[in-house]
Amino acid sequence: MKKYLLKRILYMALTLFLVATITFFLMKLMPGTPYSNQEKMTPQQIKIMNQQYGLDKPVWLQYIFYIGGMLHGDMGTSFQFSNQPVSYLISSRIGASAQLGVQAMIFGVFFGIIVGSVAAVYRNTWVDTTATIVSIIGKSVPNFVLAVLLQYYISLKLGWFPIADWGGFEYTILPTIALGVGPLAETARFIRTGMVDVLNSDYIELARAKGLNKFGIIYHHALRNSLIPLVTLIGPYTVALMTGSMVIENIFSIPGIGEQYVKSIQTNDYPTIMGVTMLFCFGLVLIILFTDIIYGIIDPRIRLNGNED
Amino acid sequence: MKLKKFATAGAVMAVSALTLAACGSKSSSDAQSKQVLHWTESSELPSMDLSKATDVVSFDTLNNTMEGLYRLGKDAKIEPGLAKETHVSDDGLTYTFDLRKSKWSNGDDVTAKDFVYSWQRTVDPATSSQYAYLFDGVKNAEAVMNGKMKPSALGVKADGDYKLVVTLDKKLPYFKLLMGFPSFFPQNQKVVEKSGNKYGTTSKDMVYNGPFKLTKWTGSNLSWVAQKNNNYWDKKNVKLDSISFKVNKSNSTSYNLYKTNKLDAASLSSEQAKQLKNDKEFLTRKNASTFYFQYNQTKKEFQNKKIRQALSMAINREQLVNKVLGDGSSVSKGLVSKGLAKNHGKDFADEAYVKSGVEYNKAEAKKLWAEGMKEIGQTHLDINLLSDDSDKAKDTTEFIQSSIESTLGKSVTVHAQNVPFKTRLTRSEQGNFDMVISAWGADFADPISFLDLFTSNNSQNDGEWKNAEYDKLIQASKTTDAGNTDKRWDDLVKAEKILATEQGISPLYQQSTAWMVKSKVKGIIYNSAGVNYNFKNTYIKE
Numbered sequence: 001m002k003k004y005l006l007k008r009i010l011y012m013a014l015t016l017f018l019v020a021t022i023t024f025f026l027m028k029l030m031p032g033t034p035y036s037n038q039e040k041m042t043p044q045q046i047k048i049m050n051q052q053y054g055l056d057k058p059v060w061l062q063y064i065f066y067i068g069g070m071l072h073g074d075m076g077t078s079f080q081f082s083n084q085p086v087s088y089l090i091s092s093r094i095g096a097s098a099q100l101g102v103q104a105m106i107f108g109v110f111f112g113i114i115v116g117s118v119a120a121v122y123r124n125t126w127v128d129t130t131a132t133i134v135s136i137i138g139k140s141v142p143n144f145v146l147a148v149l150l151q152y153y154i155s156l157k158l159g160w161f162p163i164a165d166w167g168g169f170e171y172t173i174l175p176t177i178a179l180g181v182g183p184l185a186e187t188a189r190f191i192r193t194g195m196v197d198v199l200n201s202d203y204i205e206l207a208r209a210k211g212l213n214k215f216g217i218i219y220h221h222a223l224r225n226s227l228i229p230l231v232t233l234i235g236p237y238t239v240a241l242m243t244g245s246m247v248i249e250n251i252f253s254i255p256g257i258g259e260q261y262v263k264s265i266q267t268n269d270y271p272t273i274m275g276v277t278m279l280f281c282f283g284l285v286l287i288i289l290f291t292d293i294i295y296g297i298i299d300p301r302i303r304l305n306g307n308e309d
Numbered sequence: 310m311k312l313k314k315f316a317t318a319g320a321v322m323a324v325s326a327l328t329l330a331a332c333g334s335k336s337s338s339d340a341q342s343k344q345v346l347h348w349t350e351s352s353e354l355p356s357m358d359l360s361k362a363t364d365v366v367s368f369d370t371l372n373n374t375m376e377g378l379y380r381l382g383k384d385a386k387i388e389p390g391l392a393k394e395t396h397v398s399d400d401g402l403t404y405t406f407d408l409r410k411s412k413w414s415n416g417d418d419v420t421a422k423d424f425v426y427s428w429q430r431t432v433d434p435a436t437s438s439q440y441a442y443l444f445d446g447v448k449n450a451e452a453v454m455n456g457k458m459k460p461s462a463l464g465v466k467a468d469g470d471y472k473l474v475v476t477l478d479k480k481l482p483y484f485k486l487l488m489g490f491p492s493f494f495p496q497n498q499k500v501v502e503k504s505g506n507k508y509g510t511t512s513k514d515m516v517y518n519g520p521f522k523l524t525k526w527t528g529s530n531l532s533w534v535a536q537k538n539n540n541y542w543d544k545k546n547v548k549l550d551s552i553s554f555k556v557n558k559s560n561s562t563s564y565n566l567y568k569t570n571k572l573d574a575a576s577l578s579s580e581q582a583k584q585l586k587n588d589k590e591f592l593t594r595k596n597a598s599t600f601y602f603q604y605n606q607t608k609k610e611f612q613n614k615k616i617r618q619a620l621s622m623a624i625n626r627e628q629l630v631n632k633v634l635g636d637g638s639s640v641s642k643g644l645v646s647k648g649l650a651k652n653h654g655k656d657f658a659d660e661a662y663v664k665s666g667v668e669y670n671k672a673e674a675k676k677l678w679a680e681g682m683k684e685i686g687q688t689h690l691d692i693n694l695l696s697d698d699s700d701k702a703k704d705t706t707e708f709i710q711s712s713i714e715s716t717l718g719k720s721v722t723v724h725a726q727n728v729p730f731k732t733r734l735t736r737s738e739q740g741n742f743d744m745v746i747s748a749w750g751a752d753f754a755d756p757i758s759f760l761d762l763f764t765s766n767n768s769q770n771d772g773e774w775k776n777a778e779y780d781k782l783i784q785a786s787k788t789t790d791a792g793n794t795d796k797r798w799d800d801l802v803k804a805e806k807i808l809a810t811e812q813g814i815s816p817l818y819q820q821s822t823a824w825m826v827k828s829k830v831k832g833i834i835y836n837s838a839g840v841n842y843n844f845k846n847t848y849i850k851e
Contacts, residue, residue: 031731031735031736032730032731032734032735033731035363036439037439038731039749040439040442040752048454048455049437049439053437077506081353081355081356081510081529082355082361083507084528093529148561152565156569159569163565163566164557165532165555166531251559251561251562252562253556253557253559253562255530259558266729266730267731
């Protein structure tokens with residue numbers, strides 16, 4: 001186990017390094033400067049600015065400087081927010097995104113499991129059809145449409161929740177639902193499929209024959225086995241949700257990281273692009289590692305040692 | 310598997326959601342006696358360092374929390390700021406400002422040295438200010454910016470604590486207007502140096518000398534508060550106790566907040582504007598920003614005036630602003646935006662208006678096109694139309710593409726190229742386009758802010774239109790006629806008329822933003838150029 005973990009961590013470092021390298025060079029291919037007032041500056045002024053920021057140096061040298069800085073924990077200073085260290089920009093805004101992401105995941109998975117299980121148990125009845133319709137709608141209605149509808153009906157018309165802003169838990173509920181409906185639908189679909197298979201298997205028949213009650217069977221035997229495909233899904237989904245959803249954050253005026261990322265790319269804010277990309281990448285490799293470990297816990301048949309990948 | 314815990318967590322969440330929902334409708338309302346304005350911004354406040362700020366939100370906030378020599382009032386009228394009296398030398402090259410006694414929010418005196426320090430800091434290449442070019446014309450500014458002279462050589466000196474002397478290289482007829490722009494405001498050297506890299510990155514790492522002082526701004530959050538500054542020299546005329554700013558990037562969100570009285574103002578999308586335009590609280594704010602075509606005049610076909618005219622006349626600008634944009638934008642009368650500058654009560658845009666420069670005339674367009682094509686000896690043209698990739702830009706390009714093709718027939722094919730903003734800029738600078746939709750916003754309320762662009766050697770003249778008479782007039786406005794308001798005005802009017810008659814560029818529309826503003830909010834001063842909002846005299850009439 002130890003050896004396996006060490007090996008995985010080494011791979012993780014390598015992945016991060018490769019992503020950093022590729023992103024850096026791709027980013028430098030984007031036309032334009034990181035100066036927001038580029039439009040009004042003369043070529044001479046741009047040249048002087050480039051010298052100040054070291055952007056007149058060859059790209060490989062800039063790359064070495066960047067990697068050097070990053071190894072010392074210095075991610076550089078943002079161009080959009082002058083003088084603001086990228087590490088501060090990220091740390092001050094990742095919290096809201098991460099909280100929402102986790103809440104949306106918990107909400108989605110929890111209710112997804114319920115809907116999926118109910119649909120499987122009562123398969124081919126009206127309950128199943130309703131659940132299927134619900135998950136199809138959840139999957140196909142874009143979350144921002146749902147967000148706008150929730151905001152309009154629940155907040156504006158009924159006044160149950162704040163329209164927007166970021167304060168306490170009540171501010172997170174509507175964005176959580178808007179973000180969580182996607183994972184809910186997906187989870188329900190996976191669970192239903194998995195469980196229908198499992199419910200038809202011999203050991204469930206045996207459990208039934210032994211006289212176990214229905215819910216006991218579902219809870220102890222069927223659900224556990226249907227969860228495995230879900231684990232694969234949840235990992236990357238969580239990372240994607242945690243690193244922010246630009247549209248949902250904009251609709252609910254949430255100080256998250258989602259828009260920062262998009263805006264940094266649009267404005268050639270090199271240090272921020274790199275910072276957020278690395279964060280996303282780090283989250284993803286970490287989650288993949290956790291997922292593999294969790295596999296082993298849910299299903300002992302998957303042995304870490306025996307699995308060279 | 311900890312399914313039980315999992316289930317419990319979910320249940321707890323669901324229950325607490327319901328509980329909170331029940332107490333969600335809280336009844337906290339601001340004390341009625343307080344004068345509080347609830348304002349909305351469409352993006353974050355990126356910087357309060359006036360040497361480094363580059364965006365509208367920063368400049369607006371600086372304008373309301375800092376004070377320069379002057380403050381711009383309604384219609385960009387120059388109103389007293391820290392300058393009590395101003396003396397201009399006969400040659401117009403030396404300005405002497407007598408400053409009033411005033412204090413920074415930390416109690417320090419605001420002195421002439423604060424101006425000297427601030428100006429030198431901004432032009433110093435080490436500061437990397439993106440607005441340093443505004444100092445062009447102040448003695449030695451260009452040499453300092455290019456690193457050829459030390460910042461101390463800049464033509465600004467303190468004569469004692471309350472006298473500021475500014476020397477210019479050349480006459481700047483709009484110099485006083487510039488003094489109302491935040492780049493020319495003072496900075497407290499002690500605070501700048503003490504804060505180091507953190508200066509202007511949070512509301513605490515700053516001092517203020519304007520009507521309000523900033524609080525609760527962490528550098529990246531979505532809300533902040535401007536509180537009345539009791540150290541402000543003219544505090545008796547500041548009526549608001551505070552302004553609460555919230556960033557709402559979604560127009561529908563800010564309008565929902567507006568409807569529930571959480572906000573006193575909301576900016577609208579063009580869809581909302583179309584629906585709400587008859588509401589009594591609806592208004593449009595004109596920006597000193599013009600969108601126009603540039604033609605690549607290094608190419609033979611665009612050197613032909615008739616071709617340029619035909620392309621311009623093929624576009625129904627009325628339809629463009631009303632049907633496609635619908636956000637209150639208006640058809641341009643020329644390059645210089647309407648409402649920017651007036652002389653003897655007449656708007657520059659009206660004075661310099663040339664009908665043929667911006668009119669829609671299908672028949673004439675066809676005729677000119679046929680003649681032009683004959684002159685260049687071609688039967689068909691493929692035109693690459695470069696523009697941004699925002700939704701609005703895409704809609705505009707699509708409209709223009711179909712207008713040109715439907716008016717001029719099969720002898721023209723327009724290829725729309727919608728690229729990201731920075732790519733558009735780079736390709737424009739490189740001359741890598743046939744036609745490009747460019748935009749320009751004026752930094753200060755003077756026509757020269759626009760007209761300078763199309764002199765032969767200006768780096769922003771991407772299409773490389775050249776006209777000797779135009780250059781001569783612009784030059785005269787800066788030199789021989791600089792001291793004579795009327796003559797200078799005439800030079801500029803004539804210059805713009807040449808640009809329009811020659812169709813050097815084709816103005817399309819002037820940008821506006823549609824807003825809802827509560828009728829109880831009075832005394833907001835909005836200017837289309839430079840800094841937009843001045844809340845000094847704003848109040849709430851309950």
